[in-house]
Amino acid sequence: MSAVALPARPGAVAGVKNTLTLAWRSLVSVKHNPMELLDLSIQPIMFLLLFTYTLGGAISGSTSAYLSFALPGILVQNTIFATMNIGILLNTDLTKGVFDRLRSLPIARWAPLAGRIAADTVKQAWSVALLLGVGMLLGFRVQTSFWGVLGTFGLMIVFCLAIAWVAVLVGVIASEPDKVQIFMFAVVFPLTFTSNIFAPTESMPHWLQHWVKINPVTIVADAVRGMLNGGPVATPVIQSLLWAAGFLVVFAPLAVWRFRRRV
Amino acid sequence: MTNAIVAEGLVKRYGSTVALDGVDLAVRTGSVLGVLGPNGAGKTTAVRILATLLRPDAGRATVHGLDVVKDAHRVRSLVGLTGQYASVDETLTGTENLLMIGRLIGMSRKDARARAARLLADFSLSDAAERAAKTYSGGMRRRLDLAASLVGRPRLLYLDEPTTGLDPRARIEMWEIVRTLVADGVTVLLTTQYLDEADQLADEIVVIDHGKVIAGGTPAELKSRTGAQTLAVRPVDPRDLPIVLSVVGEVTRSTPEVDDNVVIAQVTEAAALPAVVRRLDDAEVEVAELTLRTSTMDEVFLSLTGHRAELTPEVAAP
Numbered sequence: 001m002s003a004v005a006l007p008a009r010p011g012a013v014a015g016v017k018n019t020l021t022l023a024w025r026s027l028v029s030v031k032h033n034p035m036e037l038l039d040l041s042i043q044p045i046m047f048l049l050l051f052t053y054t055l056g057g058a059i060s061g062s063t064s065a066y067l068s069f070a071l072p073g074i075l076v077q078n079t080i081f082a083t084m085n086i087g088i089l090l091n092t093d094l095t096k097g098v099f100d101r102l103r104s105l106p107i108a109r110w111a112p113l114a115g116r117i118a119a120d121t122v123k124q125a126w127s128v129a130l131l132l133g134v135g136m137l138l139g140f141r142v143q144t145s146f147w148g149v150l151g152t153f154g155l156m157i158v159f160c161l162a163i164a165w166v167a168v169l170v171g172v173i174a175s176e177p178d179k180v181q182i183f184m185f186a187v188v189f190p191l192t193f194t195s196n197i198f199a200p201t202e203s204m205p206h207w208l209q210h211w212v213k214i215n216p217v218t219i220v221a222d223a224v225r226g227m228l229n230g231g232p233v234a235t236p237v238i239q240s241l242l243w244a245a246g247f248l249v250v251f252a253p254l255a256v257w258r259f260r261r262r263v
Numbered sequence: 264m265t266n267a268i269v270a271e272g273l274v275k276r277y278g279s280t281v282a283l284d285g286v287d288l289a290v291r292t293g294s295v296l297g298v299l300g301p302n303g304a305g306k307t308t309a310v311r312i313l314a315t316l317l318r319p320d321a322g323r324a325t326v327h328g329l330d331v332v333k334d335a336h337r338v339r340s341l342v343g344l345t346g347q348y349a350s351v352d353e354t355l356t357g358t359e360n361l362l363m364i365g366r367l368i369g370m371s372r373k374d375a376r377a378r379a380a381r382l383l384a385d386f387s388l389s390d391a392a393e394r395a396a397k398t399y400s401g402g403m404r405r406r407l408d409l410a411a412s413l414v415g416r417p418r419l420l421y422l423d424e425p426t427t428g429l430d431p432r433a434r435i436e437m438w439e440i441v442r443t444l445v446a447d448g449v450t451v452l453l454t455t456q457y458l459d460e461a462d463q464l465a466d467e468i469v470v471i472d473h474g475k476v477i478a479g480g481t482p483a484e485l486k487s488r489t490g491a492q493t494l495a496v497r498p499v500d501p502r503d504l505p506i507v508l509s510v511v512g513e514v515t516r517s518t519p520e521v522d523d524n525v526v527i528a529q530v531t532e533a534a535a536l537p538a539v540v541r542r543l544d545d546a547e548v549e550v551a552e553l554t555l556r557t558s559t560m561d562e563v564f565l566s567l568t569g570h571r572a573e574l575t576p577e578v579a580a581p
Contacts, residue, residue, distance in 0.1 A: 006337050014369070021366040029354035032395045097350030101411065104314050106340040107367050 006106070015108030022102075022115025026089070027122060039085060040123055044078040044131050051198055052138065059199055064139050071135045072224035073197025075156065076217055078127050083160045084188055086120050087171035087180045094262065095176055113259070117164050124160050128153060148227040155227070155240060159220055162244035165251035172258045197221045216243040267292040267419055267450040268313060272322035275308050275474075282308040284474035285322065295441075295451040297465030297482075299458065299563075305474040306454040307346070310423045313452065314344045326419060340368070343412030346423030351404070351411050353397035357388050360396060360407065364414045375414075382410040386440065402433030409440065420444060422453045426460060438463055458563055462486070470567060478567050489558070489566045492530045494539065497552035506546050514538045517566075529558060529566050 010018070030036050048071065056066030093099045093112070102112045132140075132149070142149060174180045194208065195217035201209050212218055220243070223236035268290040275283040283305045290296040300306050311317040313324055315335040324331045326338045351360045358379050365375025383392045386406040391399060396407055405425065412420065422441065426434040441464055445451055455461050461468045462482045469479040478485060494515065498507050507526045511519045514535050519528035530536070536555050543550060558566075 006340055008334065009336055017369075018367055021363060024366075025352065025355065025359070025363045028359055029352060032354045032356070093352075096353065097347070098352050100311075100316055100346075101344070101350055101364075102367075103316055104339060104342070104344040104412075105364065105367055105415075106336055111367075 010106065010108045015111055015114075018107040018111035019114040019118055022111055023118040023122070026116060026119030030123070036085065040082060040127050041130060043081070044074060044127055045134050047077070048074050048131060048134060048138070055198065059203075067135065067138055067140050068143075068229050069200075069225070070198060071131065071140050072152075072228055073195070073217075073221040075128055075131055075152070075224055076159075076221045077192045077197055078131060079124055079156050079160050080163060080188060080192055080217065081184075082124060082127055083120060083164050084167050084170075084180075084184050086116055086164050087167035087169075087174070087183070088177050090116060090168060090171035091174050091177045091180050094172070113168065117161065120160065120164060121157055124157060125153060128156055142228050143230045144228060151227045151233075151237075152224050155220065155223055155237065159240060159244050162247040163251075165247060165255045169251055169255040169258060172255060172262050191215070192217050195221060216240070216247075219243060265292050266290060268296075268324070268326055268452060270309070270313065270322065270324035273309060273312055273319045273324060274321035275305075275312065275317065276320055281474050283312075283319070286471065286474065286476055288313075288324075288469060288476070290450060290452055291466075292450055293445075293448055294466040295445055295453060295464055297461030297468040298452065298454040298471060299456075299461045299468055300454070300471035301456060304471045306471055307423055308474075309471070310344075310346065310421050310452065310454055314342055314421055315339055316344075340415065341418050343415065343417035343420045344423075345405075345409045345412040345421065345425060347427065351396050351407050354395060356393050356395055357383055357399075357407050357410075358392045360411055361414055364411055368415045370414075378414055382413060386410050400433075402429055402436065405429060405433070405437060406440070409437075413444075417449070419450045419452070422451060424454055424456065427456065434460075459557055470563075472567075487531050489529065489531075489563050492555055493527060493558045494530045494535065495525050495527050495552065495554045495556070496539065496543070496550060497525045499549040499551045503548045506548055507543065510542045510546065510548075511539060514542065525552070530555065 030040070051070055051074070052063050052067050056063035056070070060066035060069055090113075093102075099112060103109075170180055170183050174183070195212055195215045197217060201212045201218070204212060219236050220240045223233065223240045225231060226233035226236055266289045268288060270286060270288040273283050273286040273288075274281070286305065286309055288296070288298075288309070298306050298309065308317065312319050313326065313331060315331050315338050318332055327341055329337050329341070331338050352363075355363065358376075361379035361382055362375050365378050366372065370378065380389075380392075383389050386409065388403060388406060388410070391403060396404065399407060409422075409425070425441070426437050429437065438460070441451065441453070445464075451464075453461070453464055465482060467479065467481055468485050469476050470485070471477070478488070480488070494511065496507050496511060498504060501524050504521065504524065504526065508519055508521065511526050511528045515528045515530055517528050519526045521527070540553070
């Protein structure tokens with residue numbers, strides 16, 4: 001292969017192929033990484049079982065009533081947790097030298113990042129399907145239609161593509177994967193709990209309710225409840241999309257800027 | 264002879280730290296250039312610039328005539344990189360790692376699979392091919408790293424400290440692999456902290472310290488200038504130290520050091536050892552210890568720069 005015959009820059013088609021190869025790599029590595037498998041499959045199911053059977057009766061009067069309230073919220077929480085994994089995986093690539101290897105190859109510059117995010121979308125879809133499936137085994141029933149389920153998948157993926165940039169930013173800034181974990185625990189964990197995913201807003205102290213009502217986690221959970229259980233859909237979906245747009249506009253440029261500075 | 268790599272006046276700063284302070288390099292096509300220097304000398308920074316991973320703040324470099332900044336994409340298709348930082352994915356198996364790289368550089372699935380199997384066989388990794396790379400030993404990891412950089416059959420190979428941290432046997436295996444590659448016509452740029460490694464593998468050596476090239480030449484030239492071997496003499500009676508000092512100084516034509524009753528000097532000629540033995544014998548000095556060994560990096564530095572190599576870690580890219 002002669003160097004001069006090569007294009008000066010990889011084309012868009014080559015870039016998409018690179019992205020697919022790197023997405024394949026992310027998915028194959030799950031097979032060898034039991035921790036990630038745990039995060040993607042066991043943890044959401046465990047949350048669902050624990051909350052439904054220990055708190056369900058106290059909060060909603062019965063486990064079956066609680067299930068229809070909590071499942072949409074747990075879907076959202078799981079999406080956020082799983083998306084934050086992008087940060088950990090990206091940081092591991094950066095600190096372990098995998099990223100430098102990739103950058104030394106004649107591939108599209110954006111492919112490594114795009115590959116990670118593409119793989120994440122597949123993982124998300126898997127988690128959502130799994131949670132819905134297990135929920136149904138426990139007695140959860142979709143009260144709307146097939147379109148409600150499709151809309152849920154769509155909204156989750158749009159939302160996770162937007163917050164993925166937060167994960168990318170944290171992954172790029174952190175000096176080691178452990179620090180990303182600390183961010184997860186200190187910021188993401190409280191963020192998902194100070195919402196209405198596990199308990200109704202009205203049951204919380206007045207001062208907290210102000211935050212809970214505008215927390216994007218609450219809004220997306222309400223949208224998913226509407227799409228799966230029935231009830232208002234348009235308002236929470238539009239608000240969710242606005243939040244997603246907000247995350248994208250603020251964090252995507254920041255993440256790309258820090259990313260370029262680091263690599 | 265044409266040059267595969269030409270670098271002129273490379274400068275790289277990290278804040279107030281100057282990692283490279285005007286480095287010139289030339290590597291003849293088909294030869295091995297050894298870049299020798301202590302930790303933090305700027306070796307890795309230089310390799311990262313030549314591999315298009317970093318942009319120089321000043322100066323320019325070309326690889327087979329292609330500018331590493333303006334024509335980075337084409338340069339990447341010519342160069343294979345193996346280093347402390349350019350690594351494989353530990354969660355993938357050996358086969359999966361090589362397959363991924365083959366697919367990324369545009370091979371068909373079938374070709375990538377065949378190339379992966381071939382490289383794993385060549386580097387004695389066939390048995391471990393289906394195991395995750397995190398289960399590999401240090402030597403196996405390094406061989407897989409090297410195999411990963413060879414998937415695209417690069418004409419140029421950068422080896423950044425390829426044997427640092429390896430046990431002696433794995434080091435020698437690595438050297439054999441590098442020799443085979445060179446015999447196949449691959450141009451190699453090798454950085455190392457070990458004098459003997461540069462001596463074993465390189466056609467030419469440049470010595471870098473504090474981001475500057477401080478010496479260069481063939482291994483033989485360098486050795487004759489710096490003293491590739493170190494002579495150490497310990498008299499039985501410490502009162503004989505002045506005599507030993509003057510004898511060793513005269514024979515080696517240098518100013519020996521004294522460290523814990525041992526006189527140490529760099530030796531450039533093979534005849535020095537018998538001459539020292541003879542003259543100490545004439546002076547009736549009883550010797551408790553007399554050794555001739557390969558100089559350490561530290562000692563070469565001392566004779567080239569007059570200061571000891573500082574053992575600070577390599578300046579990491581932010």
